Amino acid sequence: MAGASVFLFLLASGVSFAFRGNGGIFLGAAGLFSFLLSGYGFYVGMKSFKEEQVSHRMSVLGSITSGGMLVAWLALFLIGVR
Template sequence: MRRKFKYTFTRKEETEGGFSSMVFAGCSLLLFLVSACLSFFWEGKAESWIGALGLMAVLFSVSGFVIGMKSFKEKGKNYRFSVMGAMANGVISVGWLALILIGL
């Protein structure tokens, strides 16, 4: 008689920092879209408003990356959002850095 094996997988909880990191990445992208639209509608005469939004977006991106990297220290958790958040914030940070350097 053939044995039947039953495999079960336990669902691990997501890391708290991973979800926060994804939220920060979303906020940074949203601020980029808002600043791009405002700059387009105001025909490049947005002055310091766009700079303030850009600076906030850079800070969101960098802090989201740091939170995402720190969330890897949580033991026995699922790191899916931590990986996605850290990668997204890293790419966004590099994009913001390139945009700032092009503007100089």
């Protein structure tokens, strides 16, 4: 989920740059979906730490990446509202 959120962030940034900031409703919908996806990825990552006798390496990586993307999308949204 974190990888999909990063991919959508990069894709939306590239399309928005190509259209000089006039991406329209589709980029907004993709951003909202990616924001929700990163939030859910963070939630699932936090839940996965309860499992015992498994390696938590991917849980840590996914949780950090999803949390970072959650903050990045929120910051982008708040900059846009301003």
